[in-house]
Amino acid sequence: MGAECHVLETFLRAGHMCVTSLADYWELGTGCGPLLEWMEQLWLLVVLAVLCLLALLLALRVWLVLRQGVECRPGRKGCVSLMVVAGSGGHTTEILRLLSSLSKSYSPTHYVLAETDKMSEDKIHLFENTRTSGVYKSTYSIHRIPRSREVRQSWSSSFLTTLQSMLYSFPLTARLQPDLVLCNGPGTCVPACFSAFLLGVFGIKKIIIIYVESICRVETLSLSGRLLYYISDYFIVQWPQLQTKYPKSIYLGRIV
Amino acid sequence: MGKTVFVTVGTTSFDDLISCVSAKETVRILKGLGYNRLILQIGRGTIEPAPCCTSDFLLEFFRYKDSLVEDIKSADLVISHAGAGSCLETLGEGKPLIVVINEQLMSNHQIELAKQLYKDGHLYYCTCSTIGNTLQTMNLSALKNFSPGKPENFAAFLDKVVGMK
Structure with missing residues (x-):
């Protein structure tokens, strides 16, 4: 200012x-x-x-x-590169369930994790190894950015740590230039999605942002969800109650 | 062969759950219900229950495993924190589930899922202070089967919006 x-x-x-x-x-x-x-x-x-x-x-x-x-249709060129934001515990399990059903055309996959998250990395390696079968070899990479918000952290200090996290996630997103960002609500997805959105605003690349609200959100959106509702291209919820409250959202039934 | 209870706290910690489940009173109730093995996954919690192995009751704990599927599969009852991953994994395996709500979490949204799944008749939920009561009054055979989510619907949606043929 x-x-x-x-x-x-x-x-x-x-x-x-x-x-x-x-x-x-x-x-x-x-x-x-x-x-x-x-x-x-x-x-x-x-x-x-x-x-x-x-x-x-x-x-x-x-x-x-x-x-x-x-109007963005990156799939027409045959393959779609993904940036997947994984978060601690349940978020990672959920997003891997979603990925498990995607066809092999969604490749490569770039995972973005919070720095302090070791468990998700193990889950991802396990998941990707089971996916590799026969001739098909899955290509993926794992990247880390500082955690933007710890559980129980206050809103005001979360804002500062999210900004700090942006300093890392923006260059990363600019370097990877995925076709699509997929996330489901861990704090880390806020800086990642804003970075992807800014690349579009600057005219560097339009990245489709897909937000899938975690299944544990039945009546209210998560903080990440409330923020990303406005900049995501497709916002998916998993309970009909939420769809009624947020008209822009999409309800496909329970998908994890 | 007796029955097994598996307790899981997920990625973080939930000390209150570990201490209330391994408390003498709860163990007595569990024994009364025919359970004789109590396995606890305690995460990074600071409370370690005293392992016990008597002729009629076994208590063991561990911090983490790559996958809890085996523990869930071999359990007859799962007591879990409200994390979506643990809940869905347990219900997916068709195991009876009691979810214990952590009242100390900020804006405790996890209660939403547990309440909804309780409303739909898939599980029981309680807090650390009411777990004894819940164990004594629950009727596991009344729980409804939980049909797995359909990630293929998401895949079909995604194919459509990115223009994949």
């Missing part, structure tokens, strides 16, 4: 100098005070208009990226 204020101040000062030097150039006397004031106000208006325009353009871009998801 401080930096933005500084930029604005510099703009206004430049406007003031510009106006006064123009006044000097036209050799306007001290009698033209009201005119100078008017020109300064005009400058301020121009600055504000430019800022509004930028905000509007950004909003338009965000809206376009959100709409793009529905």
